[in-house]
Amino acid sequence: xxxxKEKKTELRGRPQIVATNKLFYFLLGLCGIIAVGAWLFLxxxxxxxxxxxxxxxxxxxxxDRDGEIIQITSLEDGMRREYTPLENIPVEVQKIFILSEDRxxxxxxxxxxxxALNAFSQNYSSKRIVRGASTxxxxxxxxxxxxxxxxxxRKLSNMYNxxxxxxxxxxxxxxxxxxxxxxxxxNACGVxxxxxxxxxxxxxxxxxxxxxxxSVIPRRPASYNPVNNPxxxxxxxxxxxxxxNYINCDFEQIYAVAQTAFNYHYPFYMPHYISWLKKSQPExxxxxxxxxxxxxxxxxxxxxxxxxxLEQATNSRIYNxxxxxxxNNDGSVLAWxxxxxxxxxxNSGQIDGVLTxxxxxxxxxxxxxxxxxxxxxxxGQPLYYPSKIIPDIPQEFGNxxxxxxxxxxxxxxxxxxxxxxxxSSLNIPAVSILNELGxxxxxxxxxxxxxxxxxxxxxxxxxxxALGAGEVSLYELTRAFSVFVRDGKDFSxxxxxxxxxxxxxxxxLSDKGARSLGFGYSQTFQTDYPSIFKxxxxxxxxxxxxxxATNHYTIGVWMGNFKGQTVIGKTGSSLPAxxxxxxxxxxxxxxxxxxKNDSAVSFKEPEGWTKKKICxxxxxxxxxxxxxxxxxxxxxxxxxxxCTWHKHIGTGKGKSSNEIQVTYPAEYQQWVRxxxxxxxxxxxxxxxxxxxxxxxxxxxxxxVKAIEQAIPVELIGxxxxxxxxxxxxxxxxxxxxxxxxxxxxEKGRHxxxxxxxxxxxxxxxxxx
Ligand SMILES: [Zn+2]
Numbered sequence: 001x002x003x004x005k006e007k008k009t010e011l012r013g014r015p016q017i018v019a020t021n022k023l024f025y026f027l028l029g030l031c032g033i034i035a036v037g038a039w040l041f042l043x044x045x046x047x048x049x050x051x052x053x054x055x056x057x058x059x060x061x062x063x064d065r066d067g068e069i070i071q072i073t074s075l076e077d078g079m080r081r082e083y084t085p086l087e088n089i090p091v092e093v094q095k096i097f098i099l100s101e102d103r104x105x106x107x108x109x110x111x112x113x114x115x116a117l118n119a120f121s122q123n124y125s126s127k128r129i130v131r132g133a134s135t136x137x138x139x140x141x142x143x144x145x146x147x148x149x150x151x152x153x154r155k156l157s158n159m160y161n162x163x164x165x166x167x168x169x170x171x172x173x174x175x176x177x178x179x180x181x182x183x184x185x186x187n188a189c190g191v192x193x194x195x196x197x198x199x200x201x202x203x204x205x206x207x208x209x210x211x212x213x214x215s216v217i218p219r220r221p222a223s224y225n226p227v228n229n230p231x232x233x234x235x236x237x238x239x240x241x242x243x244x245n246y247i248n249c250d251f252e253q254i255y256a257v258a259q260t261a262f263n264y265h266y267p268f269y270m271p272h273y274i275s276w277l278k279k280s281q282p283e284x285x286x287x288x289x290x291x292x293x294x295x296x297x298x299x300x301x302x303x304x305x306x307x308x309x310l311e312q313a314t315n316s317r318i319y320n321x322x323x324x325x326x327x328n329n330d331g332s333v334l335a336w337x338x339x340x341x342x343x344x345x346x347n348s349g350q351i352d353g354v355l356t357x358x359x360x361x362x363x364x365x366x367x368x369x370x371x372x373x374x375x376x377x378x379x380g381q382p383l384y385y386p387s388k389i390i391p392d393i394p395q396e397f398g399n400x401x402x403x404x405x406x407x408x409x410x411x412x413x414x415x416x417x418x419x420x421x422x423x424s425s426l427n428i429p430a431v432s433i434l435n436e437l438g439x440x441x442x443x444x445x446x447x448x449x450x451x452x453x454x455x456x457x458x459x460x461x462x463x464x465x466a467l468g469a470g471e472v473s474l475y476e477l478t479r480a481f482s483v484f485v486r487d488g489k490d491f492s493x494x495x496x497x498x499x500x501x502x503x504x505x506x507x508x509l510s511d512k513g514a515r516s517l518g519f520g521y522s523q524t525f526q527t528d529y530p531s532i533f534k535x536x537x538x539x540x541x542x543x544x545x546x547x548x549a550t551n552h553y554t555i556g557v558w559m560g561n562f563k564g565q566t567v568i569g570k571t572g573s574s575l576p577a578x579x580x581x582x583x584x585x586x587x588x589x590x591x592x593x594x595x596k597n598d599s600a601v602s603f604k605e606p607e608g609w610t611k612k613k614i615c616x617x618x619x620x621x622x623x624x625x626x627x628x629x630x631x632x633x634x635x636x637x638x639x640x641x642x643c644t645w646h647k648h649i650g651t652g653k654g655k656s657s658n659e660i661q662v663t664y665p666a667e668y669q670q671w672v673r674x675x676x677x678x679x680x681x682x683x684x685x686x687x688x689x690x691x692x693x694x695x696x697x698x699x700x701x702x703x704v705k706a707i708e709q710a711i712p713v714e715l716i717g718x719x720x721x722x723x724x725x726x727x728x729x730x731x732x733x734x735x736x737x738x739x740x741x742x743x744x745x746e747k748g749r750h751x752x753x754x755x756x757x758x759x760x761x762x763x764x765x766x767x768x
């Protein structure tokens with residue numbers, strides 16, 4: 001009370017009568033000193049609770065690119081409190097709240113004695129507190145306090161603190177802080193949040209009646225909540241309206257509006273994306289509003305595709321799915337589904353499938369092939385190119401780890417063009433490319449592409465990297481996949497692959513014909529616009545991944561289950577691709593129907609390459625003898641030799657197909673024999689090579705059926721058609737082509753020497 005008196009002294013201390021008397025000046029000076037001292041005390045005395053209020057957290061309004069609300073974040077205590085600067089709070093809202101709560105707000109200095117006396121007498125006569133007469137600064141002082149007990153002592157303390165607040169802030173700032181902090185119950189603080197919570201409106205959309213209803217709620221939120229008590233609310237609001245002549249609303253009008261109040265359901269879209277943003281880019285959440293480039297329209301559309309797919313796949317143990325859709329211009333996220341349902345705790349709905357790490361399987365292969373296209377041999381020519389033939393035959397790779405990778409279709413295709421090997425996702429060609437390039441060289445490229453996860457488990461995966469054995473996230477995978485439709489550039493502008501390598505990959509991954517070896521002529525990837533797709537299935541728990549891209553968008557879809565259970569059957573295997581395609585269909589259709597003249601254009605042609613007619617079997621320049629030919633990109637400065645595999649034989653003048661003799665290179669000998677392909681093997685082209693047994697092999701002899709057991713031997717190449725061999729101390733023997741025979745099984749260490757012309761190969765093995 002003492003301080004209040006001092007404050008009054010300050011108010012009354014202005015000299016109005018000019019006096020000449022010294023005492024008067026002395027007293028005047030004294031009063032001035034006391035007044036200034038009092039003000040300094042009020043202004044600068046420690047008031048940590050108020051400091052805290054001024055630094056309080058606000059909810060963040062997060063909007064999508066169309067201005068639709070994605071989320072209004074709730075604060076740690078479950079409250080929502082949005083901030084609106086005073087200049088954006090409609091004047092009518094300011095006026096009505098002042099009228100309702102503190103009508104002499106602009107006239108007093110913190111405490112309204114007229115109202116206080118009035119209230120005091122009422123309270124005194126009824127022996128309890130029936131009326132607050134709290135001014136707006138007093139209410140702010142009350143908000144600062146943790147407990148909200150109503151005692152005279154607290155009231156006095158609020159009055160003192162109201163002076164302190166008045167000394168610290170301008171009237172405008174006080175009003176702004178009040179309108180943004182005042183509690184309305186229902187976890188809503190501040191007028192902006194109240195407008196939304198009770199009427200589902202933005203502040204500037206409120207009608208006078210609605211503002212009146214809101215203005216009475218803070219008095220007693222439980223009693224005047226218009227949702228529960230529209231009548232009480234309207235009655236009180238009508239009393240406010242009567243206080244002034246500029247509002248022309250009667251009770252009936254207000255009551256009608258109060259009855260329209262409802263509990264607004266706060267949107268909660270893209271929860272996984274928002275939590276990822278909060279962690280990865282916390283600086284975005286410093287403001288009161290956040291405008292994101294994503295699209296809720298697209299998000300909802302792709303969510304419905306994912307839900308449909310999950311419904312079809314429940315019998316396959318596919319319970320989880322994730323999707324990431326990127327804008328190719330800048331990599332901004334258009335849609336991010338971490339899981340089908342955030343609230344589905346049974347299936348770990350809050351785990352974000354975009355960020356979890358899974359084996360991507362074959363969806364990694366394009367990254368390897370692009371690197372192979374960019375790697376040059378000693379002559380400065382690409383080590384690999386679309387027409388190059390890669391053997392798809394059983395092979396062993398590596399020294400310590402032996403891979404015998406089978407194909408998706410469990411079939412070996414013999415000589416295949418690089419284009420077909422990638423488009424049909426054949427395994428052995430991919431492993432042999434990686435074997436040639438080197439695991440570390442490939443890993444460096446993968447790090448450059450942003451596969452941070454592989455820094456942990458990439459080396460371990462070794463040659464299995466070619467088949468997508470290292471674990472990566474859908475986030476990493478989708479971003480990396482976008483480089484192909486971005487001419488080899490990542491979103492930071494780094495040139496990861498040459499533009500031509502990227503364009504060749506686009507040409508291959510959009511090639512419907514080339515896919516057929518692996519996938520048949522599936523409709524899954526058929527689009528009316530240029531698109532590329534790549535799918536992958538992991539070896540172990542069979543997660544299924546699909547990647548797709550057009551010139552505008554890149555999409556990644558993952559399906560499987562977080563429990564790591566093996567997915568049953570193949571029913572689900574095409575679902576991710578279907579989701580990816582359906583989403584791209586939706587986007588590209590909307591692009592063209594919006595008349596943007598922005599529909600996906602064809603992928604660019606590689607600049608240093610020209611389409612030439614090649615033999616579809618040998619990949620060499622097609623001759624008249626080649627029964628089938630295709631057009632394929634050949635590097636401009638590369639002199640493609642003529643096909644030597646097909647020869648027209650016989651004396652007949654006609655060239656029907658049965659007169660064409662096919663001659664395969666020696667390495668296909670075993671494959672040709674196993675597949676009973678009628679052909680000639682070109683033995684003279686290669687050095688003598690032992691295919692089996694490998695040096696240092698260990699065989700385990702069985703005690704049963706000992707007679708039928710034998711060590712299979714197979715050699716290819718060599719300069720003559722006769723091979724002689726010496727097995728341990730047995731007499732030397734000779735065989736003629738093909739060099740395929742068996743050695744008897746005897747336990748112990750063995751040595752065999754093969755001689756063909758000038759060449760000699762020695763092998764040692766053990767039979768246990
Ligand atoms: Zn040919």
